[in-house]
Amino acid sequence: MAEETRITPREKREMAKAAETTRPGPVFTPEVDIYEKDNEIVLVADMPGVTAGKLTVDLNKDILTIDGEAEAPKGEGETELLREFAAGGRYTRQFTVSDVIDRDKITATLKNGVMRLTLPKVAKAQPRKIEVKEA
Amino acid sequence: MLMGRPFFGWPLAGWREFDELDRLRRRLDALSETIWPAAGAAGVYPLFNITEDADNYYVRAELPGMTGSDLDIKVTGRALSISGQRKAETDPEASYHRRERRSGTFDRTITLPAEVDADKVDARMKNGILTVTLPKAAHAKPRQIKVKS
Numbered sequence: 694m695a696e697e698t699r700i701t702p703r704e705k706r707e708m709a710k711a712a713e714t715t716r717p718g719p720v721f722t723p724e725v726d727i728y729e730k731d732n733e734i735v736l737v738a739d740m741p742g743v744t745a746g747k748l749t750v751d752l753n754k755d756i757l758t759i760d761g762e763a764e765a766p767k768g769e770g771e772t773e774l775l776r777e778f779a780a781g782g783r784y785t786r787q788f789t790v791s792d793v794i795d796r797d798k799i800t801a802t803l804k805n806g807v808m809r810l811t812l813p814k815v816a817k818a819q820p821r822k823i824e825v826k827e828a
Numbered sequence: 829m830l831m832g833r834p835f836f837g838w839p840l841a842g843w844r845e846f847d848e849l850d851r852l853r854r855r856l857d858a859l860s861e862t863i864w865p866a867a868g869a870a871g872v873y874p875l876f877n878i879t880e881d882a883d884n885y886y887v888r889a890e891l892p893g894m895t896g897s898d899l900d901i902k903v904t905g906r907a908l909s910i911s912g913q914r915k916a917e918t919d920p921e922a923s924y925h926r927r928e929r930r931s932g933t934f935d936r937t938i939t940l941p942a943e944v945d946a947d948k949v950d951a952r953m954k955n956g957i958l959t960v961t962l963p964k965a966a967h968a969k970p971r972q973i974k975v976k977s
Contacts, residue, residue: 698932700873700914707854724929728922735922739929741890741956766888766957771879774941778875778890806892806956 705778708785719782723759723808727788732819734794734812740784741806742766750801750810757788759808793818873934874910874958882970885940885962892956893929899953901960903946908960911935942968 706722723738740748742763751758765781795815802809874889887908891899899912916931944962951960 700930700932700934703873703930725926726924726929727926728919728924730919730922737929739892739956741892744955764955766954766959767877767879768881768886771881771886773877773879774885775876775878777872777877780877780888804893805895805953806890 707779719779721779721782721784722786723761723784725786732814734814736788736808736810736812738784738786738808738810739806740803740808742781743784743803743806743808745803748801748803748808750799752790752796752799755790757790757812758785759787759810760785761808872936873930874936876936876938878938878940880941880964883963885944885964887938887960887962889958890956891953891958894953894956894958896951896953899951899958901949901951903944903949903962905946906940906943907937908940908944908962909935909937910958910960944968 706724708720708722723740725739726735726737728735736759738759740761740763742765743761744764747762747764749758749760751760761784763781763784767780790812793814795813798813800811874891877888879886879888889910891912891914894912894914898914899910902909911934913933914931940962943965945965948963949960951958953959
């Protein structure tokens, strides 16, 4: 179903800056998928151009912040002919994380410009199947 | 749609007024998106940045999560076409809270300013960004003319 459809063009969402940023360059909101399984919540974010060294994932109280700096892939001495997207810049987004997350076991991987953050649930928050016994 | 796009991060005073225009355009785009949601803001996918130096053209596109095997790149004369499929990874056991990342097929063809050497075209993916390097055909390269006295 979803495999057959054509991709709908959409422009990168540039964030309205609430505060003055200290570094120059645009700030984007990455597109994310968030899904939940019995034992974990997974967050997948598109962050093209971001390398692992330039990505920070921070959990402060219940606010989870992902922030990645993208490298502009332009080489030296090249002249621009067409610019349709802003190369480089930052991808930032914040989420509220509930108490059911086992904070110590959060893991993040970055591959081909896609970040995958796994937020495992604490054992007691996982659903348990209750067997109904006949009396 | 491409004109008036500011050169982000270029602190040139002359671009200030374009910033203002760009902000207006963005607002209009946001408005048109609410009226015709399918139209999309830019109208094409993927978006390209094209640069050149004396020897090559460089076409770059942001295609996060894609690998070389998902892409099909063809060069004929001055035309470069890139097509592919971004697969949706659906976990049957998962329930989705948000699905913003796009999936599906795409293809886009552009015409380059001059002919390229199709045999020497190189394409590589790095951190979700595709870079296609297209060497200019010998007759399309600029030639330095020495002025004799």
